[in-house]
Amino acid sequence: MQTSESDNPGVPLTIVEPPRGWQGLDLGEIWRFRDLLYFLVWRDVKVRYKQTALGAAWAVLQPLLTMAVFTIFFGKLAGVSSGDLPYPIFAFAGLLPWTFFATAVAAAGNSVVGSERLITKVYFPRLAVPFAAVGAAVVDFAVACVLLAALMLSWGIAPGVGLLVAPFIFGVVFLAVIGVGTLLAALNVAYRDFRYVIPFLVQLWMFATPTVYMQPAAAGESGWLQALLALNPMTGLIAAFRASVLGTPIPWAELAGSTVTVVGTCLLGCYYFRKVEDTFADVI
Secondary structure, X not given: OEEEEOOOOOOEEEEOOOOOOOOOOOHHHHHHOHHHHHXXXXXXXXXXXXXXXXXXXXXXXXXXHHHXXXXXXXXXXXXXXXXXXXXXXXXXXXXXXXXXXXXXXHHHHOXXXXXXXXHHHOOOOOOHHHXXXXXXXXXXXXXXXXXXXXXXXXXOOOOOHHHHHHHHHHHHHHHHHHHHHHHHHHHHHHOOOHHHHHHHHHHHHHHOOOOOOOOOOOOOOOOHHHHHHHOOHHHHHHHHHHHXXXXXXOOHHHXXXXXXXXXXXXXXXXXXXXXXXXXXXXXX
């Protein structure tokens, strides 16, 4: 913004110019628009289950049916090891945070394109759109956590003191979703190829993450495969979340490495989103 003398003496002329280059996140502005963020989250929740016969039950059925499929093919037919834990509970404890991650990334990645009319008509912090998509997925996660507690109770598995770390681990997973989701949302506006890349990326990422199988190191193996899996930040997060809720030893070193990577990814995604958000209304 620049101020100079106009043609009328004594009357300042204000020239408003759009910011250029990298910008700050301005989280204070998002806080001022928190009511809008709340209604966007509530809108996404209602739209997701509108005119569905089962409603919010889909939040439970998705990881539950996925667990059943993997239990049959991996646990029974392939004989995949789950250590001292029953394979169904082992798989569900890994699928729960992964389902949140996959659902939220897909929703956030397509959120800006899906909010075309809103973005082109009124001003508000654009980061609120992918943030709201992630917030809607948190509701599904909370519902599915109730089923995890019921499954643990039925198998007689009691969580240990590590359960106190579970909220922190989920917070890191949340930051991972924010980073990847905002980055994909910004790229999806400029390059619509990402509409097709996102589902494929999420599916491929799932099999590259030990959600329904043990890490080679945990199974008594090591080598290049373990080193390759360690590059995936979700590897440490899924393993740490499963360990914290099921009472097994938490892999602190992997959790620390994943946390550092996730924080960097979150900052990169949000800052890139802020850099290009001024062009959304023109190209969307």
